[in-house]
Amino acid sequence: MSPIGSSNQNKKISLPKLLPNIFTTIGLCSGLTGIRFALDGNWQNAVFCILVAACFDMIDGLSARLLKAFSPFGAELDSLADTISFGVSPAIITFLWIREPIISTDQEFLLEWYWIPFLFYSACNAFRLARFNVMHMGQTAEKESKSYFLGVPAPAAAGLVLMPLGLDFIFARFDVSFTTSSYPVLIICWVFLISSLMISRLPTFSFRNVRFNVASNKALLVLLAVCLGVSIFMKETWIFLFSVGVLYFLSIPIASIASRKDNI
Template structure:
């Protein structure tokens, strides 16, 4: 802040990106209410991208602040705890005989997301609570929680709508919520490193992933979710040996 009480534009850019993420989440809710599920999912994916971008911008511009951190937490809870639950309920459960079960599952999902974010905020202020250690997070982070929880909708859009297993879906959604509040070590991409010799292959793999997301979005997201779930035992073993 300047002596005249004015704020430099670079100080509010990260918070503006966070607000855009909230707008993307709210738009996803509207699209789901209108029955435009695919568009709603695209807006959630946009919110995931903006969530990653605001923190990077704050560090790059050296404008990190307690206000920005609190706003980011509120945005994460709404975009990755509330919105996915509303999409799941509106798409798969509302108007069916299992609507109460679906609401319960999405309620647990939202509460687990809130608890994880509260624990994360506490870990930033206290050394007694550790949520992030070196190359690992403790529990599934909020953006990954949302993507995992939305797996039933990805499967539905990928042509598996004839497989109607509402009880199994609810158990899966609740299980994903428990992963977020668990103490399971999970890999952190932020702290991952790669040998220079493998850098060209990593770039090619990232390019292939982007192309697949554009051409086969739901099949690609299903594959990414399965790979992430498969990495959980590996991250637990690796963290135990570290």
């Protein structure tokens, strides 16, 4: 990303070169704002903030590659922002979400135990990002291929951890009285699972390097499919996002199988 950390104090940086860091900073602010919404009990906006942070995380990487605006400062800023937006914020949001029904049942003594999996999640997020940085700095013989990540990347893990909240939003949409937050043990097991997938060495698809070639006579079908997807997203946002999360989770074993075939 941009060379904002240069030792030459008089060196000027063009705005386009600074854009990736600007996008990273916006994503960081969005992730932190998610915590504020969670403190107010505004769960939908809290989750949306993490999704916005994920979008800007993707945009800053794309803009850095397009503008060739890479620098050690930008790489460090990106990792630190990811740790907060996808490691700390989702953990606090989810913990506060399960905290409410526990307090209402006078079982506050359990909160000390229920906090442990969220500490574990945040630590695994930091470990995963540290491993990613070390691998890409060439300080280890282990490398990620262009088609696969090692383990679930931080933004995807944040989305998966927040899926139980999305399920509650869907139930509320159809006036179903069932709430997943009333079953904190299941949420904790889910958090442990996603944390383990982050630091695992399971190959997962790297969609940023996927290239799609569409025949010219089928381009209109692709545009229609995009139009349909956007329409569904606008009408049933949480159903759409939850479905994307389910599809991504199901893609993890598929990626493992595909990776083995590629290595044969």
